[in-house]
Amino acid sequence: MEHISLAVIGGTGVYKLAQLDDVSSHQVETRYGTPSGPIRVGTLLGQRVAFLARHGEGHSLPPHKINYRANLAALQQIGAQRVLALNTVGGITEHFGPRVLACPDQLIDYTWGRISTLCDEPGTDVLHVDFGHPYTPMLRSKVLAAAKVTGVRLQDGGCYGATQGPRLETNAEIARMRRDGCDLVGMTGMPEASLARELGLDYACLAIVANWAAGCGDGDEITMAEVLANVDAASSGLPELIGELARG
Known part of the structure; x- marks a missing residue:
């Protein structure tokens, strides 16, 4: 096992991941099943x-069908110990x-019906993990420091509301989320x-804002073309940021 x-x-x-060189592919099976696709391991700015x-490399998996347990277990x-x-x-x-890039520090879970714990497996211990700070504070600090070093503009903090999908939300749902603090x-x-917390992995999020949520923008219909264009623009500095983070 190499050091990741x-x-x-x-x-x-x-x-x-742009600028990933010397790439090898790994098809990994876990006790939770098959992850979303192959894991690509390569060198980015000198780091593995x-x-x-x-969602799979062809975006074939909707949010509620992703095998989140297998993905994290495979990594x-x-x-890998940091995600x-x-x-x-x-x-x-x-x-x-x-086109804002954000590093949230809180979240609210509105999902339902997803396998959300390792404790579903027969014979596993019942885990009551501390989740007051859902993103690992030390890793978040390093993400913010990497953004500063590389000059990537990053919004520090914010609350991420996780919804079921794959449909987008109604205006009323977003209004409720705003009242909730999202x-x-x-x-x-x-x-x-x-x-990730149950597995003992350090975990942080970089949220790439692709569009205004329902009722928050100019009222135009959200299109995938708009979403992808905004993701590309907001992601332009990610290789440098990620490479710097990997060094830390």
Whole structure:
């Protein structure tokens, strides 16, 4: 097992990691089943980094069908102890508009019916993990420091609301989330974050704001073309940031 400095999970619009060289592919099976696709391990700015496309490299898996347990277990099996999640999201509050890159520090889980714990497996211990700070504070600090070193503009903090999907939310649902204190809305933040905690992995999120959430923008219909264009723009500095983070 080689030393992996950092594992990155890519969301919608991020199906590979730019500037990853000397890439090898790993098809990993876990006790929880098969992950979303092959894990690509390569060198980024001198560091060995693993990458996994959360939805599959062809975006074939909707949020509620992703095997989050297998994804995280597979990354751990190949030697990763730190995971950076890239999540494509909608923006709710004023500082989280399209093309903003954010590092949230809180989340609220609105999902349902997903396997959300390792404790579903027969014979496993019942885990009551501390989840008051859902993202590992030390890793978050290092993400913020890497952004500062590389000059990548990053919004520090914010609350991520995880919804079921795959449909987008109604105006009323987003209004409720705003009242609840959510700044961002996405479909894949949970149970990924809590499973990482149960597995003992350090875990942080970089939220890529692709569009205004329902009722928060100019009222135009959200299109995938708009989403992908905004993701590309917001992601331009990610290779340098991730490479710096992997060194830390």
